[in-house]
Amino acid sequence: MRLLREIYDFITGGSRLTPFGLALAVIAAFALPTMRAEAFTALVVATFVASTFEKPT
Amino acid sequence: MNPWLLAGTTFFASAVEFVEAATIVLAVAYTQGVRAALLGTLGAGVALVAFVGLGAPLLANALALEHIELVVGPFLVLFGIAWLRKAVWRYAGRKAQHDEAAIFAREVAELRADREHHHGIAVAFQGVFVEGLEVAVIVVTFAASTPRLVAWSAGGALVALALVIVAAIALRAPLARVPENALKSIVGVMLLSLGTYWTGEGAGLQWWLGDSTLFAFIAAYACIAALLVGVHRRAAAA
Numbered sequence: 001m002r003l004l005r006e007i008y009d010f011i012t013g014g015s016r017l018t019p020f021g022l023a024l025a026v027i028a029a030f031a032l033p034t035m036r037a038e039a040f041t042a043l044v045v046a047t048f049v050a051s052t053f054e055k056p057t
Numbered sequence: 058m059n060p061w062l063l064a065g066t067t068f069f070a071s072a073v074e075f076v077e078a079a080t081i082v083l084a085v086a087y088t089q090g091v092r093a094a095l096l097g098t099l100g101a102g103v104a105l106v107a108f109v110g111l112g113a114p115l116l117a118n119a120l121a122l123e124h125i126e127l128v129v130g131p132f133l134v135l136f137g138i139a140w141l142r143k144a145v146w147r148y149a150g151r152k153a154q155h156d157e158a159a160i161f162a163r164e165v166a167e168l169r170a171d172r173e174h175h176h177g178i179a180v181a182f183q184g185v186f187v188e189g190l191e192v193a194v195i196v197v198t199f200a201a202s203t204p205r206l207v208a209w210s211a212g213g214a215l216v217a218l219a220l221v222i223v224a225a226i227a228l229r230a231p232l233a234r235v236p237e238n239a240l241k242s243i244v245g246v247m248l249l250s251l252g253t254y255w256t257g258e259g260a261g262l263q264w265w266l267g268d269s270t271l272f273a274f275i276a277a278y279a280c281i282a283a284l285l286v287g288v289h290r291r292a293a294a295a
Contacts, residue, residue, distance in 0.1 A: 010191075011132065013139020022134055022256075029260035037262040044134060044253050045281065052142045052285050056152040 014057030021047025060209040062271075066247040067213030070195050073240045074188040075221040077160075081184030083225060084164035085177045097181025105189045108197070127259030129198040133252030136195070141245025145282055147238045149289030195248070242282065250274035 012018055025043035029036050086094035146152035164180070196210050254271045257264065264270035 012135050013143065015139065015142075018135055018138050022131055026131065026256065026260060029257060029262055036260075037257060037264060040257055040260070040262060041253065044249075044256075045277075048138050048141065048249065048278075049281065049285065051138050052145050052289065054142075056143075056146045 009057075015051050015054055017054060018047055018051050021050065060206050062247075063206055064209040064213035064216075066244065066251070067192070067196055067210050068217045069240050069247070070244045071192045071214040071217035072221060073244065074192045075218055078185045078188035079221050079225040080161050081164055081188075082181050084161050085181040085184075088165055088177070090177070093177035094181045097178040097183075098185050100178070101182045101185035101189060104186055105193050108190070108193050124259065126255040130252050130254075130256030130259055132194070132198060133248045134256060135252075136191070137245050137247070137249030137252050139245075140241050141249055141278070141282055144238050144242040144245055145285045145289060148242075148286040150293050151289055246275055246278045246282065249278050 021043060025040050025047065028043055029040040032039050082094045082098050085097065143152060192214055196214050250271060253274050254264070266273055
């Protein structure tokens with residue numbers, strides 16, 4: 001369990017938010033009928049911005 | 058993909074990590090002898106070379122290019138956000154600046170408390186392996202997406218390694234003067250931009266400016282990060 005946690009922290013930098021934000025962006029890139037590039041980019045940028053408001057790790 | 062951009066990204070990413078590794082290796086050499094430091098470093102170097110050597114061809118052979126971009130891109134986005142948000146926090150004062158001098162002093166104190174030779178080897182191995190692993194992942198993923206540019210990707214990392222080794226030998230002290238947060242900001246912007254571009258391309262998106270969209274991402278993320286530093290500074294001061 002501790003190893004999994006360390007791998008998670010290594011990949012995400014300890015963020016709880018970025019994997020979900022990125023997953024949402026990828027789903028939008030595949031699922032939306034129009035404006036896919038715009039929605040994907042906006043969601044990735046929003047994920048980055050929101051992640052800076054998490055508690056510093 | 059511009060080969061110079063690729064080599065530059067791996068160069069900056071590698072330089073940051075190699076400086077951290079060099080600090081630990083120097084602390085081991087200072088307290089427990091050069092032999093222990095070199096043994097640990099060589100062991101970690103072999104392990105990392107094996108990781109890069111096996112990982113790149115496996116990825117490149119297993120998947121088509123667009124699938125590789127969809128696999129690699131999200132990892133670059135995650136790494137990029139992790140690096141860039143830490144740089145933003147440091148510039149804004151929400152997180153302490155990375156202080157190689159303090160790390161060096163702490164390592165020396167811990168190693169002096171433990172005179173075991175093999176402990177020094179283990180510390181050097183762990184330091185070099187852990188710091189090098191992030192670089193190895195970047196080199197492998199970049200090489201997987203653009204197999205013909207593998208030499209550029211690895212070359213950027215090797216040049217950084219050579220420069221840090223020369224600096225470490227010349228200085229024989231923590232490389233605290235390297236502007237680490239500036240390097241981390243540059244690398245964070247590059248990784249996030251490449252990750253966004255590749256993930257989108259892997260998902261079949263048509264980018265507005267074609268390949269030049271990548272440069273638009275670099276400029277946009279740099280501006281957003283600078284704005285966020287200001288926002289967090291004001292929030293911290295309030």
